[in-house]
Amino acid sequence: MSYSADVVENRYRLRGEFHSIEPNQPIRNEAGRLCGVTNPRRLVHTHSYGGEYEFFSGIAEGRLIGTRCDNADCEVGYESVFMPFRIYCPDCLQRTTSVDLTEVANRTATVHSFMITERTGAFNTLEKPIKFINVEFEGVCTILMGYLLRGEPVIGDRVVPIFATEQPTYTILDLAWVPEGTDRSDLPKGFSFAK
Amino acid sequence: MITFSKQQLKTPRYLRDVYLVTGGNSEFRRAFPEKRTEELCIEALQEACDYINTTPQELKKHIHSCYYGHFADHFGDQLLGEAVIHDRLGLDPLGNVGIKTGGATGGSTLWEAAKAVASGYSDCVLAMGWERMDEVPTDEGNNYIACAADKDWETPLGHIYTGYYAVMAQRYWQIFGKEEESFRRTMAEIAVKNRGYACHNPFAQAPMKITVDDVLASPVVAFPLRALDCCLMSVGAACAILADEETAYALTDTPQLIYVTAGSHTLRVADRRHMKIPLLPNEEEGQYDDLGREFPGGDRYPGFTGFLAARMAAYYGYRMAGIRDPSEDLDLVELHDAFTISDIQTYEDVGIRPYGRGRTYVESGDCYHTNPNTNAPGRLPANLSGGLIGCMHSVGATGIMQTVECMYHLHGRHGEIHGDELRWERFDKQKPADWQDLQVEGANRALAISHAGVGSHVTATVVVNPDHRLDK
Numbered sequence: 001m002s003y004s005a006d007v008v009e010n011r012y013r014l015r016g017e018f019h020s021i022e023p024n025q026p027i028r029n030e031a032g033r034l035c036g037v038t039n040p041r042r043l044v045h046t047h048s049y050g051g052e053y054e055f056f057s058g059i060a061e062g063r064l065i066g067t068r069c070d071n072a073d074c075e076v077g078y079e080s081v082f083m084p085f086r087i088y089c090p091d092c093l094q095r096t097t098s099v100d101l102t103e104v105a106n107r108t109a110t111v112h113s114f115m116i117t118e119r120t121g122a123f124n125t126l127e128k129p130i131k132f133i134n135v136e137f138e139g140v141c142t143i144l145m146g147y148l149l150r151g152e153p154v155i156g157d158r159v160v161p162i163f164a165t166e167q168p169t170y171t172i173l174d175l176a177w178v179p180e181g182t183d184r185s186d187l188p189k190g191f192s193f194a195k
Numbered sequence: 196m197i198t199f200s201k202q203q204l205k206t207p208r209y210l211r212d213v214y215l216v217t218g219g220n221s222e223f224r225r226a227f228p229e230k231r232t233e234e235l236c237i238e239a240l241q242e243a244c245d246y247i248n249t250t251p252q253e254l255k256k257h258i259h260s261c262y263y264g265h266f267a268d269h270f271g272d273q274l275l276g277e278a279v280i281h282d283r284l285g286l287d288p289l290g291n292v293g294i295k296t297g298g299a300t301g302g303s304t305l306w307e308a309a310k311a312v313a314s315g316y317s318d319c320v321l322a323m324g325w326e327r328m329d330e331v332p333t334d335e336g337n338n339y340i341a342c343a344a345d346k347d348w349e350t351p352l353g354h355i356y357t358g359y360y361a362v363m364a365q366r367y368w369q370i371f372g373k374e375e376e377s378f379r380r381t382m383a384e385i386a387v388k389n390r391g392y393a394c395h396n397p398f399a400q401a402p403m404k405i406t407v408d409d410v411l412a413s414p415v416v417a418f419p420l421r422a423l424d425c426c427l428m429s430v431g432a433a434c435a436i437l438a439d440e441e442t443a444y445a446l447t448d449t450p451q452l453i454y455v456t457a458g459s460h461t462l463r464v465a466d467r468r469h470m471k472i473p474l475l476p477n478e479e480e481g482q483y484d485d486l487g488r489e490f491p492g493g494d495r496y497p498g499f500t501g502f503l504a505a506r507m508a509a510y511y512g513y514r515m516a517g518i519r520d521p522s523e524d525l526d527l528v529e530l531h532d533a534f535t536i537s538d539i540q541t542y543e544d545v546g547i548r549p550y551g552r553g554r555t556y557v558e559s560g561d562c563y564h565t566n567p568n569t570n571a572p573g574r575l576p577a578n579l580s581g582g583l584i585g586c587m588h589s590v591g592a593t594g595i596m597q598t599v600e601c602m603y604h605l606h607g608r609h610g611e612i613h614g615d616e617l618r619w620e621r622f623d624k625q626k627p628a629d630w631q632d633l634q635v636e637g638a639n640r641a642l643a644i645s646h647a648g649v650g651s652h653v654t655a656t657v658v659v660n661p662d663h664r665l666d667k
Contacts, residue, residue, distance in 0.1 A: 084463065113363070117416070121337030121354030124353050130353045134464070145349060146352070173352070
């Protein structure tokens with residue numbers, strides 16, 4: 001099953017194969033009595049990034065785009081820099097300003113916490129074990145979740161972002177992290193440092 | 196730094212008292228291949244009726260509106276599952292609504308139900324919760340649960356919700372646990388305790404007699420969490436009937452006051468900005484000024500180590516119910532022990548221990564029915580039902596199950612319900628030869644905490660014997 005979508009006249013247009021149908025099968029207990037049926041299905045979903053498109057197109061191009069509240073009347077959030085990207089300031093609900101945090105990340109990103117896990121849910125595409133890391137940046141009031149693709153995570157260690165620019169998935173998976181000092185030749189296939 | 200306005204910190208107030216009249220649980224299991232969800236819901240409602248010597252037919256005459264907690268439509272592949280249950284319970288044409296707040300769904304269902312009575316909209320309501328988690332493979336179940344995280348920023352990362360919480364566990368483990376073996380063993384004690392208490396609960400899914408070493412030898416899920424540190428995936432239902440004073444006393448001689456409050460915090464842990472710790476009535480200004488010196492890294496609040504939503508639910512709930520010190524004023528608690536380490540975090544969020552000192556609640560023996568250090572009754576027993584680790588986590592039902600268990604204690608009927616031979620037989624279980632009545636003697640006030648995932652939603656339910664109320 002393979003399909004794609006684009007937007008035409010403000011509507012999704014789907015192309016390819018989808019909605020394949022399989023018959024239900026009976027489920028019986030040890031005595032052979034009918035208990036239920038299997039419920040096979042394959043669904044098609046599309047999803048809008050809306051105002052966050054800048055972040056997701058940014059990481060596909062090797063840049064890390066966050067946002068900043070520039071509303072001088074905002075009592076709490078004024079000049080707060082957000083990563084994850086927030087379209088609106090959570091305090092004053094004014095539209096934020098996009099800021100390029102690539103250099104800040106290269107220079108200041110450190111591991112705030114981490115977790116290594118062998119277990120995943122269905123549809124996972126990452127290699128196991130997954131090394132989750134939470135990355136904090138100088139001057140940013142929030143802490144971004146991501147995954148480490150080289151080395152072992154240690155709280156407080158410096159990391160730098162790498163980007164799946166070769167064949168981007170246009171998801172959060174296009175952004176990963178490696179320890180500071182990792183050589184370009186040691187990057188995972190398809191990933192590169194910031195441009 | 197985020198701050199709150201005076202209006203946001205108002206102590207919640209009901210327009211009239213709300214009473215817990217009765218409640219009931221179904222049996223809980225990993226799977227019920229031969230039962231429909233409605234059968235489990237009716238089982239829970241029948242338990243509630245039996246508890247006050249009435250029948251569903253009679254009880255339904257009093258119900259005016261209905262509140263249904265059911266977290267994940269995906270699991271049952273049935274949108275509007277609430278409408279199915281409402282129909283099967285024969286409660287049409289009463290108004291009903293579905294409530295979804297992740298792991299806190301059960302508590303949130305009580306929250307909505309209580310407000311309906313408090314406002315005068317209804318004099319008697321049904322709060323019913325359930326979850327059907329056995330009709331998809333476990334890895335698909337994990338994917339569905341991960342869909343409760345942010346679908347763009349988190350879910351693609353492994354499709355495993357446990358991982359999104361586990362980074363909080365790691366931070367707590369390193370800062371407040373100091374990566375000490377003794378702390379690791381304290382975590383394991385919680386798993387041993389709760390699975391052990393489940394042995395005395397016929398409703399429970401996973402009773403186990405295990406040791407700390409068994410927990411430490413179980414497979415790593417996400418270090419330092421091991422399989423036996425983690426809660427269950429369950430199927431089952433629980434319900435409660437809430438009412439105003441007149442209706443409550445018409446239905447039973449011993450209704451209990453119920454107060455339900457709620458807090459929240461960002462869905463993504465990533466978005467949690469630094470703030471001042473909101474203080475509970477048993478804490479003092481300046482108390483946490485040295486927290487970062489004693490526990491380096493622990494000065495960022497709530498950071499990854501505290502659950503602001505739990506703190507706020509307690510903040511509102513204690514003030515509403517007149518509780519000054521949970522360890523003094525409460526007789527038992529049912530906490531949301533999704534993981535042993537999150538249980539410890541919650542001890543601090545709800546003020547049973549100060550921030551940084553959660554482990555001492557276990558190590559002192561205070562959290563046990565009988566303190567293993569002194570053989571005296573535990574100061575504030577926790578999760579005598581077995582909790583989420585030993586009894587169940589049938590998500591939409593969990594917060595209600597906990598409240599029903601508290602109710603049994605306040606009525607002094609814990610042994611009657613859990614020791615009933617017929618119930619053990621009906622569930623096709625062998626009552627243990629060493630079955631123990633875990634009744635907390637003289638219990639008059641109890642707290643149940645219902646909690647979603649990384650702490651996006653938390654409710655605090657306080658149940659009080661009216662003769663021992665503290666708010667007046």
